[in-house]
Amino acid sequence: MYAVIKTGGKQYRVSEGDEIFVEKLNANADDVVTFDQVLMLDSKVGSPYLSNVTVEGKVLKNGKAKKIRVFKYKNKSRSNRKTQGHRQPYTKVKITKING
Incomplete structure (x- = not known):
């Protein structure tokens, strides 16, 4: 049995026992x-969500992703160069049960 859930503006296909990385949760x-x-459960499709269907998970850890570097500059101008880094926070969740 699998389900498609929506969290953090993204969709994830999950089944029991899966470990997924989602956008940071409180x-x-x-x-x-x-x-x-829950958008979909096996062959049932919601419009937009299925009622009386939930997916439960256990938070394993909160963390930050690998650092990316963003380099901005403007052509032919030596004073407008900027380097900036970013680490996206995430939450690792293990899916324990699909109710539905």
Whole structure:
């Protein structure tokens, strides 16, 4: 059994036992989170979401992704050069149960 859930503006295909990286959630490690925006369950498709279907997961850890460097400059101008780094925060979740 699998489901398609929506969280953090992205969609994920999950089944029980999967470990996924999602955008940062307001939860600590070992907390239980519930995803109620379920778009699809096996062959049932919601419009836009399925009612009475939830996906439960356990937060494994919160962290930051690998650093990326963004370099901006303007052509023919030596004073307008800028380097900036960014690390996107994430939450690692293990899917424990699909209710539906």
